[in-house]
Amino acid sequence: MNNSVSKIPVKVIGTAKPGLKLHLARRAFQAGIIAIAILIPASGLFRIDPVAGALVVLNRQIWFSDFFLIFGLWIMIATGAVMLYSTAGTVFCGWACPQNTMAEWANYMTRKLLGKRAELSLEGNAPIIAASKKKILNYLLLGASFVGGAMFLGIIPLFYFYPPSVVWDFFTFKPDPDLARSLHWIYFVCVVILLLDISVIRHFWCRFSCIYRVWQHFFRTKQTLHVSYDQSRSDECAKCNYCVTACFIDLDPRKTEVYDSCINCGECINACDKLHAKDGTKGLLKFEFGERQSSKASTFRNNMNTLANRINWTSAFTLLGVSMFAWGLYSYSPFNLSADRYDSSGQDYQIEVANKRYNPAKITLHVTGLPQGHYQLDTDSFLLDSAKRRKVTLHIDPDIRKGVYRVFVWADSDDGWQGKFAINHVEMRGMQ
Secondary structure, three states, rough: OOHHHOOOOOOOOOOOOOHHHHHHHHHHHHHHHHHHHHHHOOOOOOEEEOOOOOEEEEEEOOOOOOHHHHHHHHHHHHHHHHHHHHHHHOOHHHHOOOOHHHHHHHHHHHHHHHHOOOOOOOOOOOOOOOOOHOHHHHHHHHHHHHHHHHHHHHHHHHHHHHHHHHHHHHHOOOOOOOOOHHHHHHHHHHHHHHHHHHHHHHHHHHHHHHHHHHHHHHHHHOOOOOEEOOOOHHOOOOOOOOOHHOOOOOOOHOOOOOOOOOOOOOOHHHHHHHHHHHOOOOOOOEOOOOOOOOOOOHHHHHHHOOOOHHHHHHHHHHHHHHHHHHHHHHHOOOOEEEEOOOOOOOOEEEEEEEEOOOOOOOEEEEEOOOOOOOEOOOOOOOEEOOOEEEEEEEEEEEOOOOOEEEEEEEEEEOOOEEEEEEEEEEEEEOOO
């Protein structure tokens, strides 16, 4: 008998819940986006320096003179956004948008502490609190979680204006010359706005107020990624409303059109897969590009052709942006050297060296075009701090011979940079 039992085939079934894989992938992606939103400014990849009044890209100050870097970057961003809209549609909203992530988290906390029908929003009926959850402690916990979430999220914008060390000094109340006195009030206003958003506004912004979504509809077509419904199996969900219940945008995924409020989050697909997994069948909803074809091969081929056609006209602009950005990085000057007259006598010039990087450097100055002994620099060598400027006075001896002098101010850094600035000095009072 034991031999007979041992011959019975055994099939091992995974323990993962059906439909959970896509949901967990989206949650991991949303968490990753929050981390990236902090790492981008903290690493110096992109932020704004309010003290210097400049953009910072790759830890370099970008001035208007850095034309190729500025326009190359914005062309890449614009064409990349158009490509995303044209192919993946509103997937950014459902998978990456911080506003949507905050709203989903707020919905989850509200349902957990006050009940499934207690969603607070600008739209819809008054919330219904579950009888078992009508406790002061639940309200206090919900309020504390909202305040804590708003305080955490309010930190993120600070990284886009200050380096991590300055942000740390801000929260530890350490004196720092780079901190504005009003920064605590600015942070307080950010926290209040975020608290209002996650407490009341939530998905109302996504459905009715988001200009980003309105703009992206210009680039969305029937070939764009969307939720597809298997109409041939409609009898299987005649009395089912599970996918509609799972949609936090309050849509019916079975009736989505080209222009709707769907954000391609995939929660309805998860819900349908989970329900049909009980009888061993696939769900009726799935992500799809364009119209469904009769065979998988033709579907893949048509999807690739559609994708190529959609991005064809933006490819040239993307290449232009990448080329401009690459040339801007190659030709980027990490320092700026300039000189101008310092006083009305015309004998003194003020030399200014600006460090456009966030690393200190040693600068050495020297002058050519003037006779030795007839000029003097305040200093010919100094340490220039990160993203700072230094001014040095060049004094020209008034007893120098009359004439026009083509003067060159040279600056060298310890990492190999060299700059030159020309001055035309006219001496009218000197010796014949």
